Amino acid sequence: xxxxxxxxxxxxxxxxxxxxxxxxxxxxxxxxxxxxxxxxxxxxxxxxxxxxxxxxxxxxxxxxxxxxxxxxxxxxxxxxxxxxxxxxxxxxxxxxxxxxxxxxxxxxxxxxxxxxxxxxxxxxxxxxxxxxxxxxxxxxxxxxxxxxxxxxxxxxxxxxxxxxxxxxxxxxxxxxxxxxxxxxxxxxxxxxxxxxxxxxxxxxxxxxxxxxxxxxxxxxxxxxxxxxxxxxxxxxxxxxxxxxxxxxxxxxxxxxxxxxxxxxxxxxxxxxxxxxxxxxxxxxxxxxxxxxxxxxxxxxxxxxxxxxxxxxxxxxxxxxxxxxxxxxxxxxxxxxxxxxxxxxxxxxxxxxxxxxxxxxxxxxxxxxxxxxxxxxxxxxxxxxxxxxxxx
Numbered sequence: 001x002x003x004x005x006x007x008x009x010x011x012x013x014x015x016x017x018x019x020x021x022x023x024x025x026x027x028x029x030x031x032x033x034x035x036x037x038x039x040x041x042x043x044x045x046x047x048x049x050x051x052x053x054x055x056x057x058x059x060x061x062x063x064x065x066x067x068x069x070x071x072x073x074x075x076x077x078x079x080x081x082x083x084x085x086x087x088x089x090x091x092x093x094x095x096x097x098x099x100x101x102x103x104x105x106x107x108x109x110x111x112x113x114x115x116x117x118x119x120x121x122x123x124x125x126x127x128x129x130x131x132x133x134x135x136x137x138x139x140x141x142x143x144x145x146x147x148x149x150x151x152x153x154x155x156x157x158x159x160x161x162x163x164x165x166x167x168x169x170x171x172x173x174x175x176x177x178x179x180x181x182x183x184x185x186x187x188x189x190x191x192x193x194x195x196x197x198x199x200x201x202x203x204x205x206x207x208x209x210x211x212x213x214x215x216x217x218x219x220x221x222x223x224x225x226x227x228x229x230x231x232x233x234x235x236x237x238x239x240x241x242x243x244x245x246x247x248x249x250x251x252x253x254x255x256x257x258x259x260x261x262x263x264x265x266x267x268x269x270x271x272x273x274x275x276x277x278x279x280x281x282x283x284x285x286x287x288x289x290x291x292x293x294x295x296x297x298x299x300x301x302x303x304x305x306x307x308x309x310x311x312x313x314x315x316x317x318x319x320x321x322x323x324x325x326x327x328x329x330x331x332x333x334x335x336x337x338x339x340x341x342x343x344x345x346x347x348x349x350x351x352x353x354x355x356x357x358x359x360x361x362x363x364x365x366x367x368x369x370x371x372x373x374x375x376x377x378x379x380x381x382x383x384x385x386x387x388x389x390x391x
Contacts, residue, residue, distance in 0.1 A: 001130075001354075001356075001369075002145075003352075003354070003371045003372055003375035003377065004354060004369045004370075004371065004372070005369070005370040005371060005372045005373075008342070008347060008369070008370035010367045010368065010369050011338045011341065011342075011367070011368040012365050012366075012367060012368075013331060013334050013335060013338060013355070013365065013366040013367070013368055014364055014365045014366075015120075015121065015327065015331075015364035015365065016364060017330070017334055018121070018327040018328075018330035018331045018334060019327075019330070020322070020323040020324075020326040020327055020330070021326065022323070023326075024322075025193065025318060025322035025325045025326050026318070027190040027191065027192050027286065028190065028191045028192075029189075029190055029191045030188065030189070030190040030256075030286055031188065031189050031190070032186060032187075032188050032253050032254075032255070032256070033092075033093060033096060033097045033100055033187045033188065033189055033198070034050070034051065034089070034092035034093050034095070034096035034097055034186075034187045034253070035050070035051050035052035035053075035092060035096070035184065035185060035186045035187065035253055035254075036048040036049060036050045036051070036052040036088050036089075036091070036092040036184075036185055037049040037052040037053065037176060037179075037181040037182075037183065037184050037185075037247075038088075038181065038182055038183045038185070039179050039180060039181055039182070039243075039245065040180035040181075040182050041180075041243065042180075045242075045243050046082050046241065046242050046243065047179075047242070047243040047244070047245060048088045048091065048092070048242065048243075048244055048245065049176065049179060049181065049245045049246075049247040050091065050092045050095045050096065050244055050245070050246055050247060051092070051095070051096055051247065051248060051249075051250060051253055052092070052184045052185060052186070052247075053172070053173060053176060053181075053184065053247075053248065053254075054170075054184040054203050054204075054205055054206040054254065054259060055170035055171055055172045055181075055184065055204075055205050055206075056170060056171055056172075056173070056205065056206060056207070057169065057170055057205045057206065057207035057260065057291060057307075058169065058170060058171045059168075059169040059291075059293070059303040059305070060168075060169070061300060061301075061303060062168075062299075062300065063299060064299070065297065065298045065299050066161045066164045066165060066168065066295075066298045066299075066300075067161065067164055067298075068160060068161050068164070068298065069160050069161055069162060069163045069164055070160070072163065072164050073163075082241075082242070083241065083377075083378075084241060084242075084378055084379060084380050084381050085110070085141075085143040085144075085379050086108060086141055086143070086200070086379045086380055086388075087241065087242050087379075087380055087381060087384065088185070088242065089108070089187050089198075089200050090102075090380060090384060090388060091242060091244050092187060093187065095244070095246060095250075096250055096253065100189075102139060102198070102388045103137050103138065103139060103388070104196060105139050105189070105196045105197070105198050106138075106139065106140065106195045106196045106197065106332075106336070107139070107140050107142065107195055107196075107197045107198070107332055108139060108140070108141045108142070108197075108198045108200075108379075109141070109142035109143075109197070109198070109199060109200070110142070110143065110144055110199070110200050110201065111199055111200070111201035111202075111281065111284055111285050112144050113131050113142045113143075113144055114199065114280070114284040114328060115277065115280045115281055115284065116129050116131070116144075116357075117131075117328050117331055117332075118276070118280045118284075118324060118325070118328050119276070119277065119280070120357055120366065121324045121327040121328055121331070122276055122321075122324055123364075124276065124277075127357075127359060128356070128357055128358055128359040129144075129145075129356075129357050130144075130145035130146070130354055130355070130356045130357075131143065131144055131145060131354070131355040131356075132144075132145050132352070132353070132354050132355075132371070132377060132379075133335065133339070133352070133353040133354065133355055133368075134351055134352050134353075134377075134378065134379045135339055135350075135351045135352075135353075136351070136379070136380070136385050136388050137388070139388065140332075140335065140336060140339070141379040141380075142355075143377075143379050145354070160264075161264060161295070161298045162262065162263065162264045165262070165264050165293050165295075165300065166204055166205070166262050169205075169262065169293065169303065170204070170205045170262075175247075176247075179245070183202055184202065184203050185200055185201065185202050185203065186200070186201060186203055186259075186285075187199070187200050188201070188285065188286050190286065192329055193326060193329035193330075194329070194333070195329055195332060195333070199284060199285060201284075201285040203259045203261075203287075204259075204260060204261050204262040204291075205259070205260055205262060205291065206254055206258050206259050206260070207258075207260050207289070207291060207306070207307045208254075208257065208258040208307075210258065241381055256286050256287060256288055257288060257289065259287060259289065260287070260289040260290055260291045260307040261278075261281065261282060261287055261289070261290050261291070262290075262291045262292075262293070263278065263290060263291070263292055263293075264292070264293045264294070264295060264300075265292065265293075265294055265295075266294070266295060266296065267294050267295065267296045267301055267302070271292055275317070276321070279310075279313070279314060279317045279321075282310060282314055283314055283317070283318060283325070288309060288310055288311050288314065289307035289308060289309055289310060290307060290308050290310055291303075291304050291307050291308070292304045292308070331366070335355060335368065338368050339353060339368070342370055347370060349373075350370055350373075352370075352371035352372075352373075352375055352377065353368055353369060353370055353371055354368070354369045354371055355367075355368055356368075356369060
């Protein structure tokens, strides 16, 4: 497999070693740190806008049949992922929270990785997956393996149209439209069963009464009616691998109660099919609200106007799945211990690993593999890795 050091032993991380204690499971010290938008730059240089701003929920019923996600993704050219998955996170922190010390964090990860591990714990995911892991200082960075189109094509059918519906039911403010924003991401941190975790995740939309449109700025967000987003980028910084557009005010970091996850379902089908997969997304991202669209053969017949607060459902789900949630934390702790095992032997300088679920393996094990020293993958540009670990 790509980058695997076949000369090094593979360590087994067994589910049986992640047995729960039966204690209280919860998140604490939750904080929104930063946000950013990915920008489709015309000159090909990857770019983000910081702080980021989510698209607004602006749904419209239509008799037009939407294409499926599968059809849409098959039409797209494969776009290479940004070579340094957490460079946008680091750049956004430098603007929004320059005082935040990543060296005090145990785990930095994308949301998808926590959901995959949770699904593995539940015994529901039989498909193979891989999470690349890099140790910088004492902090583990977990980066999902594979490009976005491959991941989406692997999980979408020709009946599913959730991503396409989201594009039709939301809209960015005028200046982000001009900059060709195509996604919005938040960076949140919390303490979780003895771990200090930072999670980067994509947000579908915002829908709340505390953020309104500003008529003079053609839909630019106002923060609780007080602060206006600057109508034009205030500063552009050129970088070797990533351009950063400083955009608006730090007051535009939207609280968790303002954002929502969008789900689509066929008419007559349950709204929450595969509840564990959906609720793990909400729980690990600290998202509380959902919006729904119901369709018949991808023609939408019913769309919710106001978000539905899922806090009570999440609390009940947390209590029901507390053992599985704790097992996720235990697997992350075991991962750190196994990496120390490598470094205590002949691989003392090893910093790159892969956590792999092979489909031919049994339900109850993951394998940790050492990556080759010259494997050309880094979560941050080498010149910036010290910024993430220096106190």
